[in-house]
Structure formats: C-alpha cells, structure tokens
Amino acid sequence: xxxxxxxxxxxxxxxxxxxxxxxxxxxxxxxxxxxxxxxxxxxxxxxxxxxxxxxxxxxxxxxxxxxxxxxxxxxxxxxxxxxxxxxxxxxxxxxxxxxxxxxxxxxxxxxxxxxxxxxxxxxxxxxxxxxxxxxxxxxxxxxxxxxxxxxxxxxxxxxxxxxxxxxxxxxxxxxxxxxxxxxxxxxxxxxxxxxxxxxxxxxxxxxxxxxxxxxxxxxxxxxxxxxxxxxxxxxxxxxxxxxxxxxxxxxxxxxxxxxxxxxxxxxxxxxxxxxxxxxxxxxxxxxxxxxxxxxxxxxxxxxxxxxxxxxxx
Amino acid sequence: xxxxxxxxxxxxxxxxxxxxxxxxxxxxxxxxxxxxxxxxxxxxxxxxxxxxxxxxxxxxxxxxxxxxxxxxxxxxxxxxxxxxxxxxxxxxxxxxxxxxxxxxxxxxxxxxxxxxxxxxxxxxxxxxxxxxxxxxxxxxxxxxxxxxxxxxxxxxxxxxxxxxxxxxxxxxxxxxxxxxxxxxxxxxxxxxxxxxxxxxxxxxxxxxxxxxxxxxxxxxxxxxxxxxxxxxxxxxxxxxxxxxxxxxxxxxxxxxxxxxxxxxxxxxxxxxxxxxxxxxxxxxxxxxxxxxxxxxxxxxxxxxxxxxxxxxxxxxxxxxxxxxxxxxxxxxxxxxxxxxxxxxxxxxxxxxxxxxxxxxxxxxxxxxxxxxxxxxxxxxxxxxxxxxxxxxxxxxxxxxxxxxxxxxxxxxxxxxxxxxxxxxxxxxxxxxxxxxxxxxxxxxxxxxxxxxxxxxxxxxxxxxxxxxxxxxxxxxxxxxxxxxxxxxxxxxxxxxxxxxxxxxxxxxxxxxxxxxxxxxxxxxxxxxxxxxxxxxxxxxxxxxxxxxxxxxxxxxxxxxxxxxxxxxxxxxxxxxxxxxxxxxxxxxxxxxxxxxxxxxxxxxxxxxxxxxxxx
Numbered sequence: 001x002x003x004x005x006x007x008x009x010x011x012x013x014x015x016x017x018x019x020x021x022x023x024x025x026x027x028x029x030x031x032x033x034x035x036x037x038x039x040x041x042x043x044x045x046x047x048x049x050x051x052x053x054x055x056x057x058x059x060x061x062x063x064x065x066x067x068x069x070x071x072x073x074x075x076x077x078x079x080x081x082x083x084x085x086x087x088x089x090x091x092x093x094x095x096x097x098x099x100x101x102x103x104x105x106x107x108x109x110x111x112x113x114x115x116x117x118x119x120x121x122x123x124x125x126x127x128x129x130x131x132x133x134x135x136x137x138x139x140x141x142x143x144x145x146x147x148x149x150x151x152x153x154x155x156x157x158x159x160x161x162x163x164x165x166x167x168x169x170x171x172x173x174x175x176x177x178x179x180x181x182x183x184x185x186x187x188x189x190x191x192x193x194x195x196x197x198x199x200x201x202x203x204x205x206x207x208x209x210x211x212x213x214x215x216x217x218x219x220x221x222x223x224x225x226x227x228x229x230x231x232x233x234x235x236x237x238x239x240x241x242x243x244x245x246x247x248x249x250x251x252x253x254x255x256x257x258x259x260x261x262x263x264x265x266x267x268x269x270x271x272x273x274x275x276x277x278x279x280x281x282x283x284x285x286x287x288x289x290x291x292x293x294x295x296x297x298x299x300x301x302x303x304x305x306x307x308x309x310x311x312x313x
Numbered sequence: 314x315x316x317x318x319x320x321x322x323x324x325x326x327x328x329x330x331x332x333x334x335x336x337x338x339x340x341x342x343x344x345x346x347x348x349x350x351x352x353x354x355x356x357x358x359x360x361x362x363x364x365x366x367x368x369x370x371x372x373x374x375x376x377x378x379x380x381x382x383x384x385x386x387x388x389x390x391x392x393x394x395x396x397x398x399x400x401x402x403x404x405x406x407x408x409x410x411x412x413x414x415x416x417x418x419x420x421x422x423x424x425x426x427x428x429x430x431x432x433x434x435x436x437x438x439x440x441x442x443x444x445x446x447x448x449x450x451x452x453x454x455x456x457x458x459x460x461x462x463x464x465x466x467x468x469x470x471x472x473x474x475x476x477x478x479x480x481x482x483x484x485x486x487x488x489x490x491x492x493x494x495x496x497x498x499x500x501x502x503x504x505x506x507x508x509x510x511x512x513x514x515x516x517x518x519x520x521x522x523x524x525x526x527x528x529x530x531x532x533x534x535x536x537x538x539x540x541x542x543x544x545x546x547x548x549x550x551x552x553x554x555x556x557x558x559x560x561x562x563x564x565x566x567x568x569x570x571x572x573x574x575x576x577x578x579x580x581x582x583x584x585x586x587x588x589x590x591x592x593x594x595x596x597x598x599x600x601x602x603x604x605x606x607x608x609x610x611x612x613x614x615x616x617x618x619x620x621x622x623x624x625x626x627x628x629x630x631x632x633x634x635x636x637x638x639x640x641x642x643x644x645x646x647x648x649x650x651x652x653x654x655x656x657x658x659x660x661x662x663x664x665x666x667x668x669x670x671x672x673x674x675x676x677x678x679x680x681x682x683x684x685x686x687x688x689x690x691x692x693x694x695x696x697x698x699x700x701x702x703x704x705x706x707x708x709x710x711x712x713x714x715x716x717x718x719x720x721x722x723x724x725x726x727x728x729x730x731x732x733x734x735x736x737x738x739x740x741x742x743x744x745x746x747x748x749x750x751x752x753x754x755x756x757x758x759x760x761x762x763x764x765x766x767x768x769x770x771x772x773x774x775x776x777x778x779x780x781x782x783x784x785x786x787x788x789x790x791x792x793x794x795x796x797x798x799x800x801x802x803x804x805x806x807x808x809x810x811x812x813x814x815x816x817x818x819x820x821x822x823x824x825x826x827x828x829x830x831x832x833x834x835x836x837x838x839x840x841x842x843x844x845x846x847x848x849x850x851x852x853x854x855x856x857x858x859x860x861x862x863x864x865x866x867x868x869x870x871x872x873x874x875x876x877x878x879x880x881x882x883x884x885x886x887x888x889x890x891x892x893x894x895x896x897x898x899x900x901x902x903x904x905x906x907x908x909x910x911x912x913x914x915x916x917x918x919x920x921x922x923x924x925x926x927x928x
Contacts, residue, residue, distance in 0.1 A: 015445060022442075023454060030458040124700075140585035142534035144541060145574050148560065152567060210741040213697050218756035218807060219729020222721070228755075232746045244444075251449030255538050259560070269450065270542050273457045281457045288450050296445075307746060308791040 008300045012293040019289045020072070020282075024065055027278050037276060038081055055081065072286060078279040080272070087283040090268055095287050097166060098257065098264035101180060102249045105187035110242060112192050117199035118226060121207065131196065138193030144255040147186035151259060154182060164261035183256045190252070191245045198241040202234035209233070235306045243299040247292055333594040340590030343583040350580055354400025363391035365398040365550045383572055386558050396572055399550040403533060406467040406551070410532035411525055413471025418478025419521065423509055425479070426486025437483075440476040448473045448535060453544070461546045463536065470535060474528050481524055485517040519595050523588045530584035537577050552577050628668075628866075629887040631877025640672035643815050643847040644694070648707035649717075651689045651698065651871075662705065664689050664871045671815060671847040678858040678879070679851045680894065681868035687851045690868070691817045693717075694849070695734055696724050711815070730760040733813035735837075737820040739800035743792035749776075749803050750788035753810060760811045775806040779836055798829035802836065809840055816841070819851045834860055855894060859883065867891045 028034075035052035036043070043051075052058045056067070071077060077087035120131040154160045161182050167175030206212070207230055215225045254266030265284055272280035334340040353360060369389040376384050383392040425433040451473060452466055459465045489495060489512065498508050533552075539545055540553025547554065552573040559569030651664035664686040671677045679687040692698045694709055696716060709716040716727065728734075736742040744752060753775065754768040763771070769788075776784035779802040787795060787803070795803070801821065808816060818837065822830040838861055841848050850861060858865055858879060866876040867890065875888040886892045 015442070018442065019445060027454065027458055136585055136589055137582060140530060140582040141578050142537065142581060144538055145578050148556075148570055148574060152563065152570070156563065156567070210736060210738060211744045213692075214734065214736050214742040214804070214807075215744065215752075215756070216697055216725075217695055217728055217732075217734035219725060219760040219811065220756055221725045224759070229744050229746070233744065247445070247447050249447075251447030254449050254453065255542060258542055269453050270544065273453045273544060276457050278457060281454050284450065285446070285454055289446060292445055292447075308748075309745065309793055 004304055005301065008297050012297050016286075016289050016293050020069070020286050021065070023285045024068060024282060025061070027282060028061055028064065034081075034276075034278070068282070077283045077286070080277050080280050082275055082277050087279050090280060091265070091283040091287050094263055094265050094268055095291075097262055098250070098253050098266065099291065100169065100176075101183055101187065101253050101256070101262070101264065102246065104180060104184045105191060105249055106242065106246050108184055109188040109191035109195055109245070112188070113195035113199055113238070114231065116192070117196045117203055118231070120196070121200045121203035122226065128200075131200070135193045135196050138189050139197075141190070143186060143190045143252045144259065146189050147183065147256050147259045150182045150186050166260075166262045179260070179262070183253075183260050183262065186256055186259075187249050187252055191242075191249060194245055195238060195241050199234055199238045202237045203230060206230045206233045232306055236303055239299050239302055239306070243296060246295050250288055250291065333597075334587075334590055337590045337594060339586045340594070343587040343590065346579055346583040347587065350400060350576065350583075351404065353397055354404055357394075357397035357401055361391075361394035361397050363394040365390065365395045367391070384566070384568060386555070386569055387562050387566075388558075392555070392569065392572060395550045395555060396552070396576060399552045399555060399573070400576070402463065402549050403536060403552045406463050406536050407529050407532035409464060410467040410471040410474060410536075411528050413468050414474035414478055414528055415521070415525065417472060418475035419482050419517070421475070422479045422482025422517075423486060423513065426483040427490060427505070427509060427513065436479065440479055443473055443476050449538065452535070452539060456539070456544055461544060463540075463546045463549065463551065466539060466545075467532065467536060470532060474531065477524055477528055478521060481520050482517050485520065486513055489513055489516050519591075523591045523595070526584045526588035526591065530581045530588075533577065533584075534581055537573075628873045629875040629877075629891075631875075631881035631885070631887075634878045634880065640674045640847070642670060643673050643711065644669075644671040644849075645710045646670070646690070646694065646707070647710070649690065649693060649709065650704065650706035651686070651693050652703060652705040654701045654703070660705065662871065663702075664693070666707070667868070667871075667873050668707075669849075669866050669873065669876065671849060673814065673847050674841075674845045675864060676841060676848040676850055676862045678862035678865040679849060679868060680853065680855065680858055680865055682853055682894075684870075685868040686871040687868050688819055689871075691734075691819050691849060691851050694817060695728060695732060696721075697728075697734075729756050729813070730811045731813055732815045732817065733808040733811070735801075735805055735808045735816065735818040735821045738824045739797050739804055740792065742804055743800055745792050747791075748788070749790050749792065749795070753788075753803070753807055756807065757810050771810065772806075775810055776803070779803070779806045779840075780832070781806075798825055798833070801825060801829075801833055805833070805836060805840070809844060809846075812844060813846060815847045815849070817849045817851070820853070821850075822857065823852075823854075837861065855897075867894065 034057055035048045035055065038055075039047050039051045049058070056064060068078065075088055077091070079086055080090065116131055120128040155162065161178060166179050169176040203226075207226075209230075212225055212230060215229060216222060253264060254269055256262075257264040257266035258270060265287065268280055269284045271277075272284070334344060357365075367390060369385070371389065378384075383396070385391055386395070421432075421436045425436045448470060452470060455469045456466060459469075495508060495512050498512060503511075536545075536551070537553035537556060540551045541556045541560070543554075543557050545551060545554050545557075555573040556570060556577070559566070559571075559573065562569055646667060646669045649664060649667040650662060652660040652662045654660055667686070667690055669677060669679070669690075679690065681687050689698070689702070692702075693704050694711075694716065696704075696719070698704070704717045707717065711727070711732065714723075714727075716724065719727070743749070750769065750772055753772040754765065757763060757768045757771060758765065761768075773784045773788060776787055781787050781799060781802055787799065792800060801824075805821070808818075821837065822833050825833060834857065837848075837850075840846070848861075850857070852858060862879045864877070865879050865882045866873045867882070867888065868874070869890045875882065875886065875891045882891065883895070886895055
C-alpha cells in the first residue's frame with residue numbers, strides 16, 4: 001500500500017513538472033517581442049529594451065525558466081506584467097472559488113448518477129430507455145448553453161436566484177449556497193449524463209455476476225447486495241469516468257464563471273489571455289495541473305480501496 | 314483494376330450503413346437537421362437578406378419583423394443573415410479541428426499499434442499528457458500567445474482532440490495485428506502499407522466515423538465557448554460571438570441569445586444522436602451471430618418442449634425401500650414449471666411438471682445432462698432465477714409454506730438461514746472486492762443477528778471445520794489470493810454458516826481438480842451427517858451419486874424421467890435415458906453396459922458431457 005501511494009505520488013509530481021516545463025517553453029518562446037507589446041507600438045527601442053531588462057526578458061530562456069521553476073517550488077510565481085500584482089496571490093485568492101464549484105458539481109453529479117444508474121440498471125424497461133435518452137441529450141448540449149438557460153429561467157424570469165455575484169463561504173454559508181447553486185447545476189448536468197451511462201453499464205455487468213446470486217442465497221436482501229457489493233464492484237470504472245469529467249469541469253468552469261460573474265480562476269484566465277499576460281497564464285496552468293494531479297492521485301487511492309487487486313499489484 | 318473486386322463490398326457496406334441510418338428514426342432526423350444547417354450555411358449569400366457585417370445605427374437591437382426577420386444585434390446587424398454566415402465559419406472551424414485530430418490521431422494510432430516499439434511508448438505517454446489538462450485552459454493559454462485567430466485555435470484544439478482517435482485506432486490495430494489473416498497477408502509478401510490500407514483501415518473505419526461525429530460536436534461546443542468568452546476573432550461572424558453579443562444584452566433583448574443557442578444546441582444534439590444511431594446500426598448489422606445464437610436457443614428450447622410433449626409419459630417411480638422414509642418431509646416440489654419470457658411475448662419452458670421430495674437427513678441427487686433443467690429447478694427452489702425467468706406453475710412446499718408464492722421479503726428470510734446454496738464455480742462466486750472474512754460474517758450478522766466479534770469467532774471455527782489449514786490467514790485474504798479448492802471450502806462454510814435445514818449444491822465439484830473433488834465430497838458428507846440437513850445435489854456425475862445420494866431423480870429436457878432410491882436406480886434402471894447415463898460410467902465398480910455402436914441412441918447420451926468419475 002505504501003509503495004503504491006509513493007509510486008503514484010512520484011508519477012504525479014513528474015507529470016506536473018513536464019506540463020509546466022512544456023507550457024513555459026511554448027508560452028515564452030511563442031510570444032514574440034513581449035516587451036514591445038507591453039510598452040506599446042509608439043515606444044522607442046530604448047524604452048522597449050529597458051522594459052525587457054526590467055522584466056528579465058533579455059536573459060536566455062533557460063535562465064528565465066530556471067528562475068521561474070525555483071521560484072515556483074517556494075510558491076513564488078512572479079508578478080503580472082500589466083498590473084504588477086503577485087501571481088501567487090491572484091491565483092490563490094481565486095482558486096477556491098473554482099474548486100468549490102467544480103468539487104460541488106462532482107459530488108452532486110456522483111450522488112445523482114449513482115441513484116439514477118441503479119434505478120435504470122435494476123428496473124430496466126421504459127425507465128432505462130428514458131434515462132438513456134435524457135442522458136444522450138444532457139451529454140450533447142454544451143454546458144454553457146445549459147448555464148445560459150438556467151440564468152434566463154431562474155434568475156431573470158423567476159428571480160429565484162441572483163443572476164451574478166459571489167459570497168464567500170466564510171462570510172455566509174447561505175449566501176454562498178445561493179450564489180453557487182445555479183453554476184453547480186449547470187456544470188453537473190453534462191457530468192451526470194456521462195457518469196450515469198458508465199455506472200449503468202458496469203452495474204448491469206456486475207448484476208449478472210455469480211456472486212450476486214450466491215450472496216442473495218445466503219440471505220442478504222437484493223438492495224443490500226446491490227448497494228454494498230454490486231455498486232462497489234461497478235465503482236472502479238465509474239471513478240475513472242468521474243476523473244475525466246472532473247478535468248472537463250475545470251474547463252467548463254471558465255465559461256460558467258463568466259456567465260455568473262464568479263471571481264474564480266476562469267476570470268483571471270480570460271483577462272490574462274486577452275492581454276497576453278504570460279506570468280498569470282503560467283500561474284493558472286500550474287494551479288490547474290496541480291489540481292488535476294491531486295485529483296488523479298485521490299482517484300487512484302480510491303481505486304485501490306475499491307479493488308484490492310489494484311492495491312496489491 | 315485488380316483492386317476493383319475487393320473494393321466493391323466496402324462501398325456496399327458504406328451504402329448500406331447510410332441506408333440503414335435513413336430508416337433509423339433518430340438517425341434520419343439528425344441527418345436531416347445537419348443537412349439543412351449545412352445547406353443553409355452554404356447558401357448564405359443567396360438566402361441572407363443583409364450583409365452580415367453591415368451595422369446600421371438606427372437598427373440597434375431592433376425587434377424581429379421590422380425589416381429584420383429575427384431582429385438585429387447590438388451593432389444593428391441583421392441576426393438572420395449573421396446566423397447563416399456564422400454557420401459557414403463555425404462549421405468550417407469544427408471541420409478544421411476534426412481534420413487535424415483525424416490526421417494526427419489515426420496516423421499515430423496506426424503506426425504505434427502496428428509497429429509498436431519506441432513510437433508506441435512515446436505516443437501513449439504524449440496522449441496521457443494531452444489528456445491531463447482541460448482543453449479549455451490549454452486553448453486559453455495558447456490564445457495568449459497566438460492571438461484571436463479562430464483557425465489557429467481550432468487547429469490546436471484538433472491536436473488536443475487527437476487522443477480520441479489515437480486510442481481508438483491503437484486499440485483496434487493491436488487487436489487485429491496478430492489475427493491470422495493479417496499474418497497470412499504478411500507471409501504472402503504484401504507490403505505493410507498495403508496491409509494497413511486493406512486489412513486494418515477497414516476495421517477502424519466504422520468506429521472512426523462514429524467518433525468523428527462526436528468530435529465535431531465537441532469542437533462546435535468548445536469553439537462557441539471560446540467566442541462566447543469574447544476571445545474570438547471579432548471580424549468574422551460565428552455562433553459563439555453572436556451568443557456573446559446576446560448575453561451582454563440579455564436584459565435588453567433576451568431573444569438575441571435564443572437563436573445562436575438554439576442552432577448550437579440543435580447541431581450538437583444531432584451530431585451525438587447521429588453517432589449513437591450509427592453505433593446502433595453497426596451493432597445490429599454485426600449482430601447475426603447474436604441473433605443466430607438466440608434463434609438456436611429458441612429452437613433448442615422448442616425442441617425440448619416438443620420432446621417433452623412427445624415423451625410426456627409419467628416418470629418411472631421406484632418404490633421406497635422399507636425403513637428409508639423415516640425423516641421428516643422437508644421439501645415437496647409438485648408440478649413445477651419454469652419459463653423464460655421472450656422479447657416477442659412468448660414464453661420458453663425449460664422445466665415442465667417436475668416433482669421431487671427431500672426428507673431431513675436425506676441426499677437427493679438431481680442427475681441429467683447439461684440443459685436438462687436441473688440447475689433451473691434448483692434456482693427456482695431458491696427463487697433466484699435469472700432475469701426474465703419465472704416459475705410458471707406448480708408449488709414448492711417447504712415447512713408448510715409455498716415458496717413459489719412467497720413474497721420477496723419472506724423469501725429473503727428463508728434463504729441462507731433455512732435453505733442454503735453451494736455454487737458450481739468457486740472463484741466467480743466470491744466478491745473480489747471484500748475479504749473472505751467479511752463475506753462470511755455479513756450474512757451471519759444479517760441472518761442470525763449476532764455481533765461482529767461473535768460472527769468473527771464463528772467464521773474462524775467454520776473455516777477450520779471445512780479443513781482450511783490456516784483459518785486466520787484465509788479470513789483476512791481476498792478471493793484472488795486463494796486457490797479454487799480453498800474457495801469452494803469457503804463457499805461451503807458460508808452455506809452452512811447459518812445452520813440451514815436444506816442445502817442445495819449445484820455441481821459443487823465440477824470445477825475442481827480430481828483430488829480436491831474427493832476431499833470436498835467427503836466434507837459435504839460429514840457436514841450433512843453432523844447437521845442432519847436435507848441436501849439436493851445437482852450433478853451430471855453418477856459416480857458422485859453413488860458416493861453420496863440416498864435418492865435420485867433423473868432429468869431430461871426439463872422433466873423427471875425416473876426417480877427412486879439410489880440402489881433401485883443403479884440396479885434396476887427402467888428408463889432408456891437412465892440406462893444410457895449409467896452405461897457411460899467408466900468406473901470399475903459400476904456396471905459397464907454393452908458396447909453400443911455410435912449410431913442411434915448412443916448419440917443422444919452425449920457421452921462427452923458425462924466427464925469421468927470421481928472417487
């Protein structure tokens with residue numbers, strides 16, 4: 001078990017290193033004359049050169065990269081080129097908004113998926129067909145269209161929720177819940193659609209297994225066998241899909257944050273992208289990659305818990 | 314020219330897939346929607362009422378109707394015309410992403426799958442890397458460098474999407490690469506290029522087409538998302554940028570969001586439904602094997618029924634031996650019928666008018682070849698028939714209650730505690746996710762209502778009792794860590810753990826090694842003696858019957874053809890089928906019948922299914 005965790009941890013850190021390195025090299029070498037872009041087309045060459053040396057852009061790329069990576073290890077990610085704000089503060093103050101959205105959507109989706117999938121797999125018949133058809137629709141419609149629909153229906157027409165704004169969970173839980181409910185619903189619908197299909201399929205497979213009959217023959221009720229044994233065996237593939245969906249949700253959150261005006265990672269990403277503020281973009285890439293690596297690690301550990309064969313190999 | 318004949322079936326297959334899609338309800342509707350959207354976009358210059366970029370100040374946010382079919386946007390541009398022209402750019406952008414993904418993914422998948430080696434390792438690793446970050450974040454980062462060009466964004470997205478094709482092609486190619494016909498092609502001197510083109514591309518073509526529809530939908534969605542964020546090229550109309558304009562003015566003109574959202578949603582849904590329809594149709598057209606198997610099963614069942622009808626004579630019943638019927642009557646099955654509901658509404662009967670009795674302390678053997686209905690009879694006593702299977706008639710009296718008509722809740726109380734079950738295949742009957750110990754304790758705690766500590770103590774005693782050398786270690790093991798013989802002992806321990814009155818053992822030794830078989834049979838006999846249980850022993854092995862049973866029922870095609878005390882059956886078999894089974898025994902102690910030529914009745918006996926004899 002110990003070795004299993006260590007192995008996953010090392011491969012996660014390695015992945016993080018590779019992603020940030022590739023991103024850094026591509027972003028900095030692809031940006032052309034950065035100093036010129038910052039000071040504007042009317043500036044003199046001397047002004048451009050001064051800006052470049054001020055930002056350290058006149059040094060070789062490898063040296064700049066070394067600076068960045070040694071800084072990154074200590075949590076120091078440089079400053080924004082345009083407003084001079086520390087990248088680490090900008091990212092860390094927003095990452096929790098995005099994380100609470102995405103984690104909330106994942107948990108909601110996992111819970112709903114299990115209930116609906118068990119329902120469809122056990123009952124079959126028309127319930128199963130309806131679930132499958134709705135699943136295809138939910139999977140096909142882009143998440144931000146669903147978000148737009150929710151805004152216009154519940155916020156603009158019915159006025160149940162405020163359309164925009166954010167209250168931190170530390171200020172007021174009720175206020176936080178009211179501001180993230182619609183975004184979480186918008187994000188989780190597509191996720192539910194994908195995960196339900198997966199769990200339903202693995203449940204139907206698992207229900208046909210011999211041990212289901214044997215456990216029932218020992219006097220366990222059908223529901224107990226389904227919820228304790230069948231679900232646990234169907235859980236592995238479901239978790240894998242959930243992990244893939246989680247990565248997609250991080251992307252979807254960018255747009256959903258924009259629609260609901262939530263101060264998350266998406267907001268600074270869009271702003272930095274429009275300006276070409278590379279240090280901030282790098283900070284976002286690092287934060288996203290770190291989240292993905294962490295979640296994959298957690299999922300791996302959960303897989304090991306669900307399936308003893310994974311743990312022991 | 315030489316290539317022409319083999320090429321024919323390929324086009325035929327293509328045409329037939331298209332034809333099938335046209336008759337598939339959602340497939341046809343999706344195709345129609347996509348065709349109309351594509352056509353409208355192509356004919357934009359003809360259909361449009363305005364120049365899509367012509368801004369008229371007086372028409373800003375104009376309502377639908379007044380000179381503008383669907384109104385005008387925040388710059389006074391005609392929404393209808395923009396929608397048409399935007400179709401050109403949005404669809405073309407998605408096609409660019411698809412093309413890039415196809416070229417990279419399919420090529421890399423073919424090379425990595427066919428040649429393997431370092432290219433395989435590198436591309437698989439790259440695939441993992443590409444899929445580690447959300448596409449949206451990568452696109453935004455790229456946008457910071459390459460600027461707002463939609464075409465460049467879509468090319469980059471194509472690279473990000475290429476793993477979808479890479480994985481698909483890679484999996485198909487590695488599966489096909491070692492097929493015999495590919496080997497044959499290689500041996501006959503075809504170049505790799507021709508083999509890939511002829512044998513491998515044909516395999517991956519259909520899944521790639523399906524995946525393409527999905528990928529197009531994703532590309533349209535993500536492109537619309539980028540433009541919606543306001544990060545797109547403002548000089549060209551796209552559905553996403555129209556959505557952006559509409560969202561900014563959502564309070565002033567809510568309808569502006571509606572039209573582009575409707576088009577994007579429709580196209581995405583149509584593409585997904587189309588992919589699903591294609592998958593359905595391909596599965597159906599590759600399904601004759603499945604259909605054939607089902608049809609064969611139906612015919613076999615019908616045969617069985619017919620045969621049962623023909624040989625509907627009453628079973629041969631041997632008289633009781635004096636002094637044997639002393640035990641209390643535990644189970645009395647009368648006139649039992651089991652049927653499976655077919656999709657066409659009919660019912661296939663697999664067990665007809667079966668009757669049998671079990672007394673306390675008695676072992677009743679249920680003998681017959683595979684498919685004779687003995688396992689179905691056993692499952693129906695437990696009320697654990699597979700899905701679609703049900704008891705069609707008769708009664709199963711156990712302690713004065715008719716199990717055939719008991720509620721599921723009542724039945725749960727009977728299972729485990731009163732009637733227990735030992736399965737045939739030990740490994741697949743243990744849940745691999747839980748330890749042996751937890752699987753033994755759970756039913757005991759539910760059925761007997763005992764504490765965890767007590768259940769643990771009892772489980773260890775049981776494991777020792779069934780002859781497991783180190784009960785503590787096995788208790789803490791997972792099923793994949795123990796041998797098949799051990800697993801069967803564990804299942805026997807589980808079956809007797811709640812002191813049942815009746816034990817149903819379904820070929821408990823068939824899956825085991827010969828030496829282990831003898832040990833397990835001895836164990837069963839000991840436990841039966843000790844606990845004074847009634848036992849139904851399902852087997853196709855007369856050696857086992859001779860060893861363990863007090864009474865035998867011989868089943869053929871869903872009926873009991875002969876029943877009686879074991880001695881009577883062995884010494885005085887009346888039914889020809891019973892005699893055939895007895896004659897098939899190769900053991901020295903049992904009588905070996907006359908040699909029967911391989912024609913006529915001997916074929917019916919299917920001796921290959923009556924594997925040797927144990928003990």
